[in-house]
Amino acid sequence: MQLSEEQGQSGHTGLMSTVAGARLSARNLVGLVGELDPARPVYEALAAKIRLLIVDGRIPVGTRLPSERELAAHTRRSRTTIVACYQALRDAGCLVSRQGSGSRVVLPRAGQGDAADRRTIDFARAVPPPVEGLRxxxxxxxxxxxxxxxxxxxxxxxxxxxxxxxxxxxxxxxxxxxxxxxxxxxxxxxxxxxxxxxxxxxxxxxxxxxxxxxxxxxxxxxxxxxxxxxxxxxxxxxxxxxxxxxxxxxxxxxxxxxxxxxxxxxxxxxxxxxxxxxxxxxxxxxxxxxxxxxxxxxxxxxxxxxxxxxxxxxxxxxxxxxxxxxxxxxxxxxxxxxxxxxxxxxxxxxxxxxxxxxxxxxxxxxxxxxxxxxxxxELLLRRRELLTEHRAVLTRLLDQHLPQWTVPFPEGGLSLWVQLDKPASSALTSLCEARGLALVAGPKFSIDGAFERHIRLPFTSPVAELERGVSMLAETWEQIAVLGTARPEISRLPGVV
Ligand SMILES: Cc1ncc(COP(=O)(O)O)c(C=O)c1O
Known part of the structure; x- marks a missing residue:
């Protein structure tokens, strides 16, 4: 489901040029949001997307969002939909609105917001457990x-x-x-x-x-x-x-x-x-x-x-x-x-x-x-044992469940920079978040919103979580394939940002 007809026509892709304290135009917000989850009411799907962009840091804290009227006009959605969306963001602790000065992004408090409560698996952070021997x-x-x-x-x-x-x-x-x-x-x-x-x-x-x-x-x-x-x-x-x-x-x-x-x-x-x-x-x-x-x-x-x-x-x-x-x-x-x-x-x-x-x-x-x-x-030998095992588990799981993705086999590090078979990293992240799997979308690793065709998957979680996480990824990717919620890939790479 597209947020606005205009986006579909222009193929506009939002650039991550937002700076804390700046005002985000309706056009740029729509570009950042991309496709919405068609299974949810528009106001809820839009709020979930904006919340993800805030938590991800792609809309910095302090940014002023467009007025409800402006966003409604730009997206050709009803004012009631946008009002409900902003209200959901306020309820989730992501937005404060003041008469005369508009709606500003604030950092959601821990545990606030729908998905945060349900989140069980963290593929967002490449955080390995304490190395064996540290105790x-x-x-x-x-x-x-x-x-x-x-x-x-x-x-x-x-x-x-x-x-x-x-x-x-x-x-x-x-x-x-x-x-x-x-x-x-x-x-x-x-x-x-x-x-x-x-x-x-x-x-x-x-x-x-x-x-x-x-x-x-x-x-x-x-x-x-x-x-x-x-x-x-x-x-x-x-x-x-x-x-x-x-x-x-x-x-x-x-x-x-x-x-x-x-x-x-x-x-x-x-x-x-x-x-x-x-x-x-x-x-x-x-x-x-x-x-x-x-x-x-x-x-x-x-x-x-x-x-x-x-x-x-x-x-x-x-x-x-x-x-x-x-x-x-x-x-x-x-x-x-x-x-x-x-x-x-x-x-x-x-x-x-x-x-x-x-x-x-x-x-x-x-x-x-x-x-x-x-x-x-000695400690690094122990670290290497864990990474060797976990890299093998994650690559095998991806090979089994998502053979259409291009999965690298890095010689070290903590994660796989996986290439997706379509540019839908943000859609995947958003839908997985709703299911309780935290991810960071590819564009977060660029200064200009590129890498919609990539996702970083750390192999630092316990093996049981890697297994559950990959099944969720596969189910969600299947949903994207059926419903077609991909957004266009950003190909512009400006020299100086
Ligand atoms: C390349 C790189 N540098 C620095 C850091 C931050 O490290 P620290 O936790 O020591 O602040 C990270 C964390 O992910 C990283 O990946």
């Missing part, structure tokens, strides 16, 4: 926790013991590093955000992969960057495109995930790394290399060590490569432990800027982190 380390370190009480309690760079351990691990992997080149952060996302807000100025150009990890481009945009993209697929990067784009646009910063990239799972071969590092040096671009997923090797035959090994010292302030690390995927996300590795001048600069936002990473976690880094080889 033992926790028990061992428990007694040492009191040591934390002897110190001042917090500092901007992080505990010396943990920074030593992280630096030694880099050195062991072929990249000599001193502890003053490390800052401990509260996870990888904190690191990316701090780097973006410290090193970028409004309207600077930042290059990102398409598709990429969404909260990274979010952080860069919030820091004021104008984004440009370079493509990456499950087969890897178009390195010539990446190098030519850097030479032509001279971005201030390029954010890359060269190992088991999220969401494609691709790894950049060693010779390409050298070429990219050289190109960045020539264009004066700071490479922000996110190695959050770098320890998730399953069966990649080569190991090249940290990307920064390819950087040559050429800038007065250091190598020009900033590395982000995290324990969230390899060990456990609940630790909220990450770090930044850079030249000492950059680390000092980041430390000065950090105080405006937070004053340091909690001590207890850092003590635990020190033990974890020292036990890393």
């Amino acid at each position: 033992d380390i926790l028990a061992q370190v428990g007694n040492r926790m009191v040591e934390a009480l002897d110190g001042p309690g917090f500092d901007l760079l992080g505990n010396r013991g943990l920074r030593d351990a992280i630096a030694e691990r880099y050195a062991d992997r072929g990249l000599p590093t001193t502890p003053d080149q490390i800052m401990v952060t509260m996870g990888g996302q904190h690191a990316i955000s701090l780097i973006a807000h410290t090193l970028l100025r409004r309207a600077d150009i930042a290059l990102v992969e398409a598709p990429t990890y969404p909260h990274a481009y979010d952080a860069l945009q919030r820091a004021g960057a104008r984004l440009i993209t370079t493509p990456v697929t499950t087969a890897g990067w178009d390195v010539d495109h990446l190098i030519e784009t850097m030479a032509a646009a001279r971005p201030t910063l390029a954010y890359l995930v060269p190992d088991f990239q999220n969401p494609t799972g691709a790894s950049m071969p060693p010779d390409s790394r050298g070429r990219v590092a050289d190109a960045a040096r020539r264009s004066g671009t700071i490479l922000v290399i996110d190695e959050t997923t770098a320890d998730l090797n399953i069966d990649r035959s080569w190991e090249d060590g940290p990307f920064a090994r390819h950087a040559r010292r050429s800038r007065s302030d250091g190598s020009g490569v900033i590395t982000v690390g995290s324990m969230s995927k390899s060990i456990w996300g609940g630790l909220r432990l990450g770090w930044i590795r850079a030249d000492t001048a950059t680390i000092r600069h980041l430390a000065l800027a950090r105080a405006a936002g937070d004053l340091g990473t909690p001590q207890m976690e850092q003590l635990l982190g020190e033990e974890i880094v020292r036990s890393m080889p």
